[in-house]
Amino acid sequence: MxxxxxxxxxxxxxxxxxxxxxxxxxxxxxxxxxxxxxxxxxxxxxxxxxxxxxxxxxxxxxxxxxxxxxxxxxxxxxxxxxxxxxSQIRHVRLAEDKKSVTVGGGAIWEDVYAPLDEQGLIAAGANVWNVGVAAYVLGGGFSNLTPAHGYGCDSLLEGTIVLADGRIVKCDADNEPDLFWALRGNFNQAFLLLTLIPEIFSRRWAPIWCSDRTGLEDVPSHGPAFTGAIIYPANELQSFLNVLKKRLSTPSPKQVFILGFSRAAPDYYPTLLFIPYVEGTPEEVDAVISPFRTEITPLLEQTVTLTSFMQATHATDGITKQFPPRRINGGALFGSLWDDLILSMYDEWLKFTENSDSKTSLALWEFYPPGRNTEIDIKDTAYPCRKQQNYFHVYGLHSSPERDTPTREWIEKVTSKVNAANLEKMGFKFPIPHNSGTGLEAPEDIYGEHLQRLRELKTKYDPHQMFNKKYWTIPPLTSN
CATH class of the missing domain: 3.30.43.10 (Uridine Diphospho-n-acetylenolpyruvylglucosamine Reductase, domain 2)
Incomplete structure (x- = not known):
């Protein structure tokens, strides 16, 4: 064979x-x-x-x-x-005390959520069920649960890894602490570009991060959750931003809001796509959502109240099933809601999607409240950002291979504009999110202040660059 x-x-x-x-x-x-x-x-x-x-x-x-x-x-x-x-290593085992879970290196979040949901538990995992657990943790791990529980990598308790020379090593805060530090948030394409972390085979996960980290009883499994899609005419963008800005002025760790630019079938007119995620009672949800129904009038609302976070991870299944066969992602972090940036980016998206093969392409602005992820010292994990952050995601969707190059060029253009706006308005550069970069970024733009330490680890554990794919390669300190 x-x-x-x-x-x-x-x-x-x-x-x-x-x-x-x-x-x-x-x-x-x-x-x-x-x-x-x-x-x-x-x-x-x-x-x-x-x-x-x-x-x-x-x-x-x-x-x-x-x-x-x-x-x-x-x-x-x-x-x-x-x-x-x-894909053959997808085991999930909940500890007897229900305070941690062991997850195989090939598991996706659905593998984890399903057995935990039966116990009324949830792990600080991805918003979408089919995301790989390992990639999520190595990329830091940002989701609707982050404000309440921190990044996914913050809940990692230990990992078993295979090094470039074939050695199998278990690491945690006390054993191989440098490797454990790198596991928590040092994403590289396919997990191997750093080369000391070819894969995590098992990890003990804290399903719930309680305030005292000792029990589960005072933390619910994150439900019910109100989510779905509310559609507005595109010419109401400024009005929508005014409503959203007021809502964001009183943040809550149980509320995340996504604004999207999309062309709605069958005519593919440009529209605003609003995706709220709000946990709470019907009365609490209504207080949050009411201004989005009364101060601006939706064209269409398709929302639902779900009993658990696991159910919410399937909320976009219908949309993604309609994606054309070719997709290129990009993304950037940004500090706040800036009208001028969002309005100019709408114009960029509108122009790009006038091409018939790119008309379903999406631009999403994800607004997160401050939370536990900003409370941990940046030096404690390899994830290179602990500042309050929001996410700009762009999905270049098309069918023809001829659209790959112009799509990548467009993504590079719009994400660069977001990065430049943040530098201008906030006075600093966010690192570029590992899982949404274009692959053309310099290592320092990805790994930030951690690059030197990562280069030292690269030199120690993979001096011959066994793992040296072209995306975001960390160069060793010496060449061999």
Whole structure:
């Protein structure tokens, strides 16, 4: 089946001659599909160790990429390399005391949420159910739960990793603390560009971050939650911003608001897409949402009250199923609601989506309240930002490969404008979010003040650059 030695009998290896090859290299979007010489499905850390040793002993050594949740929009494989597909390692085990959960390195958040929801618990995970747990943690982990519970990486208690030389290491705050620090928020494309963290195979997770970190009884499983879509005419953008600005002036960790620019089918007229996430009683929800119904009149409202956060992670399923086959993501952090920026970006989006193949492309402004994520010292984890932040996300959606290049150029243009606005208005540059960069950024723009420490770790654990994919590579201090 393959010439990779020392693999367990459960580790399947796919090559271009295998009948399953096309399925093995398929991804959530065609923009991320790229051939691989091997696609390996490990079932244990020892399997990954064997794969890495094999890749290292080839001349030249074979490039390595890792597939977790598979939602990334950029290709991270190689026609001469090995893709390590983690989908066979998706175990989830809740501890007897229900204060932590062990999660396999290939799990997606649905794997975690489902058993926890049965116990009335929730982990500080992603807003969307099919996001890979490992990628989320390594990227810091930002969601609607962040204001109340911190970043996803803040709840990580320990991890088991495989190093570039094949060693299997368990790390936590007391054992291999440098590696543990890097696990918490040091995202790199497919988890391997840093190269000391090829993958997390198991992690003990704090399902609930209580104020005293000792019990679960005083923290609910985050429900009921009001969410959905409220649609407005695009010419009401300034009026909508006025209403939203008043709402944001009294922030709550139970309230997140998303403003989107979208073209609504079947005519694809430009509209404003408002996605609220509000936890509370019907009376509390009504007090929050009422101004968005009375001070500005919606064209359409499709909202629902859900009993748990897990249900809310499926709220966008209907939208994403209608995405065209090609998708390129981008993003930037920003400090506040600035009318001039949002209005100018609407004009940019409107112009770009006049192309018929790009008409479904989305621009989303996500507004988060200050929360627990800003209370931890930036030096305590590898995530490079602890300032209050909001997210700008852009999704370039199209069908033709010819639109890939103009879409990437547009994403680079609009995200650069957001970064520049923040520098001008706030006096500092946010790091570029790892999971929404274009791949062209300089390492210092991604890793911020942590770059030097990460370079030291890169030099120690991967001096020969076993993991050296082109996206956001951390250069070692010395070349070997």
């Amino acid at each position: 393959s010439d990779i030695p020392n693999l367990s009998s459960q580790c399947k290896v796919i090559t271009p001659s295998s009948p399953e090859y096309e399925k093995a290299i398929s991804r959530n979007t065609l923009t991320a599909v790229i051939p691989a010489k091997y696609v390996a499905y490990p079932s244990t850390p020892s399997d990954v160790s064997a794969i890495l040793k094999f890749a290292r002993t080839q001349n030249p050594h074979l490039p390595i990429a890792v597939k977790g949740g598979g939602l990334n929009s950029y290709p991270v494989s190689s026609s001469e390399g090995i893709t390590i597909d983690m």
